[in-house]
Amino acid sequence: MSYQCSGNIPELEGPRIRLRPLEEGDAPALYACWTDEEVRKYSDLPDLPDEAAAAELIRLLNRLAATEDGLRWGILLPEAGIIGSCGLNWWQLEGAYRGEIGCELAKPHWGKGYMREAIGLMLGFGYRTMGLNRIEALTDPRNERAVRLFGSLGFTAEGRLRQYRHTASGFHDALVHSLLREEWEQAEYNKF
Numbered sequence: 001m002s003y004q005c006s007g008n009i010p011e012l013e014g015p016r017i018r019l020r021p022l023e024e025g026d027a028p029a030l031y032a033c034w035t036d037e038e039v040r041k042y043s044d045l046p047d048l049p050d051e052a053a054a055a056e057l058i059r060l061l062n063r064l065a066a067t068e069d070g071l072r073w074g075i076l077l078p079e080a081g082i083i084g085s086c087g088l089n090w091w092q093l094e095g096a097y098r099g100e101i102g103c104e105l106a107k108p109h110w111g112k113g114y115m116r117e118a119i120g121l122m123l124g125f126g127y128r129t130m131g132l133n134r135i136e137a138l139t140d141p142r143n144e145r146a147v148r149l150f151g152s153l154g155f156t157a158e159g160r161l162r163q164y165r166h167t168a169s170g171f172h173d174a175l176v177h178s179l180l181r182e183e184w185e186q187a188e189y190n191k192f
Helices: 024-035 051-066 114-129 144-152 181-186
Strands: 018-021 071-077 081-092 098-105 134-139 156-167 170-180
Touching (some): 024 081, 144 156, 170 181
Antiparallel strands (some): 018 071, 071 081, 081 098, 156 170
């Protein structure tokens, strides 16, 4: 039987962080993260005029799990609260067994390994629980931090999708990165 989330977003725990379902009470922290110009620079986050819009986005992201269209977790750092979010933006099981991940982290927490840990937890869930064989990540080629992060996790940069995304500043390319189950099984970080 193929994986079905049926609206259930499980908690995943790592050494320093925990991934948990998003809650409307996370709106202030996520609004601050999602509207920070440095965080948004290379993402396709929607414009959010206020915290109420962030709360609505959280409700939308949670509904995606109920329709098997996505899983989104809040990244919880126990001593700081919610510091970002990450998830499987979509997946296809039969015929492909692949999915795509996405993530963003509040700037004060950059460079501390929290996103690396969060992605490690998501990869473990995707391969072990969902039965995926391939996990992809799309990055803006100008986002050197993300390119380095996915490279350090063993992802292969497969190519450039020209003018793949449209943002307020126009069309932008995207780099495709992928990690296969067999590569993940050999990785040191897959112990989460």
